[in-house]
Amino acid sequence: MPGRIIACFLLLMAGANGQTQLHYERVVEGKIRERFEMVHPEMEERYRRLKAMFENAGCTGDRLSEQPVRREKYPNLVCVLPGETEEEYLVGAHFDYFRGEGALDNWSGASLLPSLYESLAKTQRKHTFRFVAFTAEEKGLVGSRFYAERVKKGTLPRPKAMINLDCLGLGQPNLWFSGGDLALNNRIHSLAVKLQIKLSLVDIGRVGTTDSESFRKIGVPAATVHSVTQETLNIINSDNDTREKLKFGDYYDTYRLLALTLASLDVLPVTFPAAGK
Numbered sequence: 001m002p003g004r005i006i007a008c009f010l011l012l013m014a015g016a017n018g019q020t021q022l023h024y025e026r027v028v029e030g031k032i033r034e035r036f037e038m039v040h041p042e043m044e045e046r047y048r049r050l051k052a053m054f055e056n057a058g059c060t061g062d063r064l065s066e067q068p069v070r071r072e073k074y075p076n077l078v079c080v081l082p083g084e085t086e087e088e089y090l091v092g093a094h095f096d097y098f099r100g101e102g103a104l105d106n107w108s109g110a111s112l113l114p115s116l117y118e119s120l121a122k123t124q125r126k127h128t129f130r131f132v133a134f135t136a137e138e139k140g141l142v143g144s145r146f147y148a149e150r151v152k153k154g155t156l157p158r159p160k161a162m163i164n165l166d167c168l169g170l171g172q173p174n175l176w177f178s179g180g181d182l183a184l185n186n187r188i189h190s191l192a193v194k195l196q197i198k199l200s201l202v203d204i205g206r207v208g209t210t211d212s213e214s215f216r217k218i219g220v221p222a223a224t225v226h227s228v229t230q231e232t233l234n235i236i237n238s239d240n241d242t243r244e245k246l247k248f249g250d251y252y253d254t255y256r257l258l259a260l261t262l263a264s265l266d267v268l269p270v271t272f273p274a275a276g277k
């Protein structure tokens with residue numbers, strides 16, 4: 001793409017065998033903003049644009065597929081970055097919405113998926129990363145439940161963990177602490193400290209639910225990054241959910257934190273409690 005400059009980001013982190021390099025290609029601010037600004041109120045257009053953005057990010061051919069979901073007009077959109085092994089991480093964000101433009105909830109999350117793919121894709125990764133834009137979250141986690149049921153049946157690979165993005169950019173990133181796996185939360189938190197990004201622990205369990213729950217239900221460790229606070233709660237699921245509400249600096253910080261988190265999960269695996277459910 002003309003004018004696209006991707007800077008390389010490198011961080012050294014202490015691992016079991018000394019220093020480990022965490023590396024990703026940083027997508028520039030203009031591109032992240034442009035993808036967010038592609039938000040559209042019509043679902044048809046929303047879906048079409050998201051697909052085009054994945055393709056623009058290099059997720060083409062058999063890397064990009066649709067997963068039709070029973071009784072839903074729009075499928076889950078799945079972009080896979082194959083790794084050296086079939087062990088995989090899943091990154092999810094719903095692309096449907098309820099009110100306003102659905103800009104913060106959750107175009108902010110869905111439109112970041114292509115950029116996260118792009119951030120990892122230039123380097124051969126050990127793990128496979130699967131980026132899934134989920135349909136019909138607002139109707140009751142329909143798309144993610146459909147996906148998770150197939151994981152449970154064994155017709156789709158079981159991810160080592162799921163990272164869920166919902167409602168980003170209202171402010172600094174938050175972790176849904178009680179709705180996430182402790183080891184995964186700790187990893188994200190320690191990377192935020194390294195990047196000097198303020199990451200707060202804000203529970204959203206009393207005000208709603210989100211796609212990570214579909215995975216936790218089948219025993220897949222998950223974490224949810226969001227940005228909702230008491231002060232911004234009124235924007236979500238209201239006509240105020242428009243693109244002007246985005247705090248771009250915080251949104252870009254959230255992108256940097258997520259890209260680094262994925263790069264770290266690839267080379268410094270998290271030890272999860274034994275899955276049992």
Ligand SMILES: [Zn+2]
Pocket residue numbers: 094105106137166167210
């Ligand atoms: Zn949402």
